[in-house]
Amino acid sequence: RKEVEQDPGPFNVPEGATVAFNCTYSNSASQSFFWYRQDCRKEPKLLMSVYSSGNEDGRFTAQLNRASQYISLLIRDSKLSDSATYLCVVRYFNKFYFGSGTKLNVKP
Amino acid sequence: SAVISQKPSRDICQRGTSLTIQCQVDSQVTMMFWYRQQPGQSLTLIATANQGSEATYESGFVIDKFPISRPNLTFSTLTVSNMSPEDSSIYLCSVDSGGDYNEQFFGPGTRLTVL
Numbered sequence: 001r002k003e004v005e006q007d008p009g010p011f012n013v014p015e016g017a018t019v020a021f022n023c024t025y026s027n028s029a030s031q032s033f034f035w036y037r038q039d040c041r042k043e044p045k046l047l048m049s050v051y052s053s054g055n056e057d058g059r060f061t062a063q064l065n066r067a068s069q070y071i072s073l074l075i076r077d078s079k080l081s082d083s084a085t086y087l088c089v090v091r092y093f094n095k096f097y098f099g100s101g102t103k104l105n106v107k108p
Numbered sequence: 109s110a111v112i113s114q115k116p117s118r119d120i121c122q123r124g125t126s127l128t129i130q131c132q133v134d135s136q137v138t139m140m141f142w143y144r145q146q147p148g149q150s151l152t153l154i155a156t157a158n159q160g161s162e163a164t165y166e167s168g169f170v171i172d173k174f175p176i177s178r179p180n181l182t183f184s185t186l187t188v189s190n191m192s193p194e195d196s197s198i199y200l201c202s203v204d205s206g207g208d209y210n211e212q213f214f215g216p217g218t219r220l221t222v223l
Binding site: 032045101 | 214219
């Protein structure tokens, strides 16, 4: 079983739509949670850390459900520039485990 | 966040040769990490490079194939030895932020093609 599982997509949505991604993780003792964004042929870049109480950064909202071991990312009012692959990442001590990514295509 | 550079940004190499990738950070960091991202796949950790000690390799990766150096707190190298086409991949170095959540920040990657 993979440490972190994500729906690979692609999610094809129109501009302005709201889209949500989920991710599940297998290690209940995982300590930190993140969403990264990776553009084609570029390195992953931190989008946001996911706090236990959930957190929001502009159009992006992240939630953590420890009991069910899943993390979510909600993107409101999608922009063309949001098109990318979104990686769910889980940390256990010094090890980071990456999901395979969810591809988002925002269409005009 | 740390500023990380990698050299070379890309290379095309012949089977059987070796390539050394350099990673430079603009601040001192305790741990540096080397990842591989094969086409269409997510990131796989190769090893953790600690200054002053041997690198710690993940299952499936060995020092003879991927020797790592960590001469100081701002620099590391990864060598891909005796390359085969299966080694064609993007190789990324990263560092911990050192903050409360210990986010990782990545270099721009080295795109390697082995013919």
